[in-house]
Amino acid sequence: MLKTVLLGLSRAPLMKRIVVGFPLTRWMVDRFVAGETIDDCLRVTHRLLASNLLVTIDFLGEDTVTVAQADRVTDRYVDLLDRLAAEGLADRVEVSIKLSALGSLLKDGYELALDNARVICAAAARAGTTVTVDMEDHTSTDATLRTVRALRTDYPWAGAVLQAMLFRTSSDCAAQTGEGTRVRLCKGAYAEPPEVAHRAKSAVDRNYQRCATILLEGAGRPLFATHDSAMIAHVTSEANRVDRTASSYELQMLLGIRSDEQRRLAGLGHAVRIYVPFGTDWYAYFMRRLAERPANLLFMLRALVERPGKKRVTSGF
Ligand code: FDA
Numbered sequence: 001m002l003k004t005v006l007l008g009l010s011r012a013p014l015m016k017r018i019v020v021g022f023p024l025t026r027w028m029v030d031r032f033v034a035g036e037t038i039d040d041c042l043r044v045t046h047r048l049l050a051s052n053l054l055v056t057i058d059f060l061g062e063d064t065v066t067v068a069q070a071d072r073v074t075d076r077y078v079d080l081l082d083r084l085a086a087e088g089l090a091d092r093v094e095v096s097i098k099l100s101a102l103g104s105l106l107k108d109g110y111e112l113a114l115d116n117a118r119v120i121c122a123a124a125a126r127a128g129t130t131v132t133v134d135m136e137d138h139t140s141t142d143a144t145l146r147t148v149r150a151l152r153t154d155y156p157w158a159g160a161v162l163q164a165m166l167f168r169t170s171s172d173c174a175a176q177t178g179e180g181t182r183v184r185l186c187k188g189a190y191a192e193p194p195e196v197a198h199r200a201k202s203a204v205d206r207n208y209q210r211c212a213t214i215l216l217e218g219a220g221r222p223l224f225a226t227h228d229s230a231m232i233a234h235v236t237s238e239a240n241r242v243d244r245t246a247s248s249y250e251l252q253m254l255l256g257i258r259s260d261e262q263r264r265l266a267g268l269g270h271a272v273r274i275y276v277p278f279g280t281d282w283y284a285y286f287m288r289r290l291a292e293r294p295a296n297l298l299f300m301l302r303a304l305v306e307r308p309g310k311k312r313v314t315s316g317f
Helices: 002-009 013-021 025-029 038-050 067-086 109-127 138-154 169-174 201-217 229-241 259-267 283-292 294-305
Strands: 054-059 093-097 131-133 159-163 182-186 221-225 250-254 272-278
Touching: 002 283, 002 294, 038 054, 038 067, 038 272, 054 067, 067 093, 067 109, 093 109, 109 131, 109 138, 131 138, 138 159, 159 169, 169 201, 182 201, 201 221, 201 229, 221 229, 250 259, 259 272, 283 294
Parallel strands: 054 093, 054 272, 093 131, 131 159, 159 182, 182 221, 221 250, 250 272
Antiparallel strands: none
């Protein structure tokens, strides 16, 4: 119930103005978002790399309403990729993109978003790294997968994201098991209707495990995005069963969530990649993180009645 309310609010302009304008929110946002500039984001990236973690960087934005805005997001990614190359980070750091940030919600938006995604992939190819296309709500699934297929003609390493909460996902996984195919499997962060998605956590978890097995039995490079220990245990035991090496798949988590576990898994020899968002347009991303764990909301409310700086809680997520 609370989750549905928070996900609804993630798209409410008035609530956005209130939350973004409230000074203490920033303190909480800092847990999930690596600052506003490329320099901020690279500082966090260097810290993660020093702990043997890999990184995927997301320039936040999903409210693109003009072509000029979509172009600015694209340019920002190109700048970022040039910096990754210049600093010798491209072997360990890739980028994640959202088609809505690249213009998909405008008229003929998917063509525009594809053109922009091609520009970003070209910059990634020059830098020597990869791009993963995030998945948004279920109304965009077909168009997003079509876009990834189009990108793969020139950039076969372009990654797709599939969401275990959707009924369709096991067949989408089965269709993406070819040699080298990069697919990130997550549970799904959007409020979806019961016609298309599992609602119970147990059903989402069962589907995640089923999809994970399909991807691991294939010849691709699966990327398992989850903080859920039961999902991770399933992935590692299935990887052993099918004789996968630890370097042939990745475990992925979000910045600021289970940071100790991220380092522990990397210490065991797993390839662990952290999703690092940065930028000023953090509102929707932040609200989805609150929705995933009501305790985060309680934590934030408590922060509002305490003086900032008086007590900084640094663990838990
Ligand atoms: P679940 O929500 O069941 O949480 C398991 C445990 O993890 C919790 O008990 C808690 O300990 C911890 N946890 C999870 N979320 C937390 C939070 N916000 N704060 C604190 N603790 C938390 N979604 C999407 O729809 N499209 C996409 O493209 C992506 N991309 C993506 C990339 C990467 C690298 C990750 C890790 C995740 C995504 N997601 C996503 C988000 C994903 O769909 C999902 O919403 C979250 O990962 C939470 O699901 P879990 O699998 O962690 O399980």
